[in-house]
Amino acid sequence: MYAKEAIGALVSGNQRFVEGRSRNPNRFSDRRNKLAQGQEPVACILGCADSRVAPEIIFDQGLGDLFVLRVAGNLVNDMIVGSLEYAVAYLGVQLIVVLGHQRCGAVTAAVQGGTAPGKIESLVKAIRPAVEQAADRPGDKVDNAVRENIKRGVVQLKAAAPILAPKFREGILRIEGAFYHLDSGTVEFLG
Numbered sequence: 472m473y474a475k476e477a478i479g480a481l482v483s484g485n486q487r488f489v490e491g492r493s494r495n496p497n498r499f500s501d502r503r504n505k506l507a508q509g510q511e512p513v514a515c516i517l518g519c520a521d522s523r524v525a526p527e528i529i530f531d532q533g534l535g536d537l538f539v540l541r542v543a544g545n546l547v548n549d550m551i552v553g554s555l556e557y558a559v560a561y562l563g564v565q566l567i568v569v570l571g572h573q574r575c576g577a578v579t580a581a582v583q584g585g586t587a588p589g590k591i592e593s594l595v596k597a598i599r600p601a602v603e604q605a606a607d608r609p610g611d612k613v614d615n616a617v618r619e620n621i622k623r624g625v626v627q628l629k630a631a632a633p634i635l636a637p638k639f640r641e642g643i644l645r646i647e648g649a650f651y652h653l654d655s656g657t658v659e660f661l662g
């Protein structure tokens with residue numbers, strides 16, 4: 472699916488979700504049977520692991536529709552890039568959305584500072600540059616850092632050689648940042 476159509480599908484699905492008109496598509500045996508031999512997802516979503524930000528639900532999509540990667544703080548690393556490269560190069564996906572959200576716990580931990588226990592520190596460390604970048608901006612510190620963290624993820628993916636970057640430059644691949652509002656259910660595309 473072309474990126475423009477894919478964005479349209481996500482925007483209209485989210486609108487249905489926000490308005491309580493979800494169709495819950497593509498989740499029964501006919502769809503499962505159709506998909507058994509192959510997938511052709513509409514878009515890739517790199518989202519946070521937060522249980523409240525489930526991509527298939529908030530975009531009102533179903534089985535086989537979204538190629539989803541989730542990690543606390545929607546961070547980019549080699550495994551994430553490799554997975555996205557697979558989706559773009561082999562499944563023909565033309566849209567990647569980096570999806571952060573309001574009151575993200577991982578970003579909040581990074582904003583609060585100090586050392587986090589266990590491997591949580593790895594997450595915090597990876598988010599810290601976004602926190603520092605956004606530190607002087609007016610408004611909510613966590614919201615600002617979430618937005619900056621999304622933006623950095625988009626920049627990283629746009630520069631990811633040798634698969635994503637050239638496809639992005641050629642206009643075959645779109646990479647967008649988006650912010651999910653927990654309060655309303657709305658996904659705001661950051662443009």
Ligand SMILES: [Zn+2]
Nearest residue numbers: 519521575576
């Ligand atoms: Zn989060």
